[in-house]
Every structure is written in C-alpha cells, then in structure tokens.
C-alpha cells in the first residue's frame with residue numbers, strides 16, 4: 372500500500388489541470404569527482420519517495436513520469452549499475468523515461484503551461500529554467516504560486532504514512548538523545564569517562580542513527596555555549612562548561628525529520644540559577660503544550676510562552692514591572708529572541724523553501740518586532756499538523772552588553788541581577804507534537820520532563836546499556852596492545 376497516488380491526487384485536484392514539473396536536484400560537487408551526500412528535494416520525496424540524483428518528476432492528471440539520466444558504462448564501472456527502471460517504476464509508481472526526452476514532453480504540452488517550484492541545487496534550477504524558458508518563481512508567476520499553495524495544503528496535514536514516519540523520526544531522535552546523555556552522565560563518568568568534549572557526544576548520538584539507517588535532519592547543535600542559538604562548532608571541552616545544550620534531530624530513511632533539544636547539567640545536578648531558569652523554560656513548554664488543539668492560533672501559543680518566561684524572569688529578579696507591559700516593550704525577547712516553534716515534516720523547518728506561504732496562513736504577515744520576527748509559524752492549528760514547541764532562555768552578550776539596550780530598559784531589567792544568571796548561558800527545551808482532534812500527541816516521548824527527572828537520569832543509568840566502542844584489534848595480536856589502547860570498556 373502506498374501513499375503516493377493519494378498525495379498526487381490531493382495536489383493536482385487543487386491545480387485545475389495545470390501540469391507540474393519538479394526537480395530532485397543533482398549531487399553537489401565537493402571536487403570534480405567527489406560529491407557531498409545526496410538528498411533529494413522534499414517536494415519530490417513527498418510525491419514519489421527518494422529518487423536518484425538528477426531526476427525530474429512530471430504530473431499531468433494521472434500521467435506521472437520520472438525522467439532520469441541513464442547510467443553510463445563509465446558510471447556503472449565506478450558506482451554500479453543502479454536499480455533497473457522496472458524496479459524504479461514499480462516503487463515510485465511512475466513511468467521512467469530518459470532525461471533526453473523531457474524537453475520534447477515539456478514542449479508538447481506547451482512550455483508556458485507548466486507550474487514548478489525552485490530547487491536548492493543550482494544545476495537543476497538552471498536546467499528547469501532552460502526547459503520552461505523562465506526560472507520557477509512562486510512570487511512572480513501565478514502558476515507557480517498556485518502550486519506552492521497546493522503543496523503547502525497537502526504537506527501541512529500529515530497522512531497516516533507521514534505520521535508513522537514522524538513517530539519513527541521522533542523515536543530515533545529520543546534514542547539518540549539518551550545515547551548522548553549517557554556518555555556525559557555520572558554513571559558513564561564512574562565506569563569510564565567516555566565523553567571529554569562535545570564531539571564525543573555527537574559520536575554517541577550518530578551511532579544510534581547510523582546503525583538504524585537514519586541520518587540527521589539538520590546540522591546538530593551540541594554545545595556548552597547554550598547562549599548561541601545555532602552554535603555551528605562542535606568540539607568544546609566539556610570540562611569548561613556547566614550545561615550542555617543538545618539540539619539534535621533524526622531523519623528517517625524515508626526522509627522525515629525529528630527535532631529535540633535537551634540541556635544537560637554536566638556535573639549531574641543543576642546549580643540553583645540553572646534550575647530556576649530550567650524550571651521556567653519547562654513551565655513555558657507545559658503551558659504551551661496544554662494549549663495545542665485545532666483552532667488555536669500559534670501566535671497565541673508563542674505569546675503564552677513569552678508570558679510564562681517573563682513571569683519566571685520576574686521571579687528571578689531579572690525583569691520587573693507588569694508582565695503585560697514587559698511583553699508590550701519586548702523586554703522578554705532579550706532573553707527569548709526566537710519563535711516558540713515551527714512546522715515539522717520532510718524538512719525540519721518544514722517547507723521553509725516556500726517562504727512564509729507555509730508558516731503563515733493567508734492574510735497574516737510576519738511581524739517586524741524583535742523576537743516575533745523569528746516566529747516561523749502563525750497559523751490556526753489543524754489536526755494532522757506537526758510542529759515543535761521549544762521555549763528557551765538565553766544570556767546573549769551581544770544583546771545584554773549593548774549600551775543602548777541597557778539604557779533604554781534600565782527601569783525594567785535589573786542588569787546587576789542579569790550578572791548573577793549570566794553563567795547559565797542558555798537553556799532550551801524542545802519536543803515535537805502532532806495536532807490531534809482534541810489536543811496533541813507528543814512525537815518524542817520518554818525523555819525527562821523536568822529538572823528532577825533530568826538529575827535522576829544523570830545519576831542512575833544502570834537500566835540503559837552503555838554503548839561499547841567496537842574496535843577490533845588486528846589478528847596478529849601485538850602483545851603490547853591492550854584494551855585501554857582502544858578505549859574499550861571491559862564488559
């Protein structure tokens with residue numbers, strides 16, 4: 372049983388007969404004979420699954436075609452012959468044709484008749500531009516805009532197949548987080564100090580994904596510098612940090628994403644300031660989750676998070692004054708400068724390639740206000756939508772040390788009190804949710820839900836097996852080698 376025909380029917384039924392062409396993209400070159408890992412375009416994966424690099428898919432009523440470059444003898448020598456077109460035709464439910472015939476087919480229906488969407492790969496984008504006599508552009512061309520809107524309408528509401536994939540992505544992400552925390556946990560420290568720096572945590576997490584055929588859904592953030600919202604560098608020593616922020620998500624073999632953030636206390640316990648911030652962030656998360664249901668405006672979920680975070684910051688003595696006024700002046704946003712979450716699906720920020728057509732429903736535009744300008748989603752929620760809830764509190768030097776901000780907000784931000792909490796750096800808490808008929812389902816269940824559970828997990832790991840590095844010594848045993856040389860934990 373497959374989902375493709377129903378998805379295609381849902382898409383084309385909104386397009387009043389406009390034929391569609393979409394590119395999967397080619398591999399990006401790293402140097403002339405080496406490529407980066409290939410992943411096709413999400414719109415194509417949605418409609419036909421994972422096709423080879425260089426594929427194009429066309430939809431014209433029930434006539435669904437995939438155009439491909441035949442594998443040359445030279446390519447087969449180096450990389451194998453690939454799958455037969457019969458196999459591809461059956462799996463992807465399309466007739467497979469050589470790419471050389473695509474131009475003729477486009478012309479047959481009239482090259483100005485087609486709708487298309489931009490692709491990330493510049494070579495495929497140029498190829499489409501050549502085929503259509505224009506570049507795909509949903510801001511400029513009516514047909515492309517219709518297609519973009521129809522695609523959003525389809526992908527926004529998950530079907531049973533994509534829900535199963537999202538649950539699996541969630542489960543893989545949860546498992547990876549457990550693997551990551553156990554190498555920094557006290558138990559791991561007692562037995563063998565496996566994690567010395569952030570890379571060791573990454574290694575443990577990737578192991579979980581790779582042996583199950585999964586990948587990451589975005590560049591992982593594993594950092595002791597939690598105040599950096601998307602810290603790209605992984606490699607800092609764990610000894611120089613107090614908290615470790617881990618924002619890491621799996622991508623299933625079929626291309627669907629998970630996205631989870633945990634913040635772990637590296638010594639096993641939160642310091643008082645850390646706990647105060649953590650408790651506030653979790654309170655904001657819980658307040659938001661209790662609001663999730665069809666009909667709820669997501670902006671209101673964001674504002675509820677802002678309110679709970681502001682109240683927590685007031686309790687810490689960092690903010691003062693009426694909460695309403697603090698929110699009105701965006702004072703909370705210096706500590707919570709991003710949105711409360713985003714759509715989830717084949718992309719971790721689902722369909723962000725279509726700009727705010729996906730995240731913002733018709734008639735709504737993204738605010739320019741500080742904080743709200745980073746809100747990626749403002750729709751009325753509907754059953755079947757998948758999204759993240761990810762409040763955080765950060766102490767970002769670039770914002771907090773700005774003399775202008777300090778002067779302007781000196782009446783409502785206690786800058787001395789900020790210094791007391793600055794060492795907390797940053798805490799984020801993120802889970803994925805599917806909107807159901809009357810609420811939401813957590814797609815990433817099982818991880819600690821509060822500070823006590825985090826500390827308990829850090830302290831007692833016996834129920835969870837410690838992964839053992841599998842490094843097999845060479846057959847001609849060197850007598851001078853022993854297990855310690857390989858970092859093997861004796862079991």
Ligand SMILES: [Mn+2]
Pocket residue numbers: 630713759761801
């Ligand atoms: Mn996220």
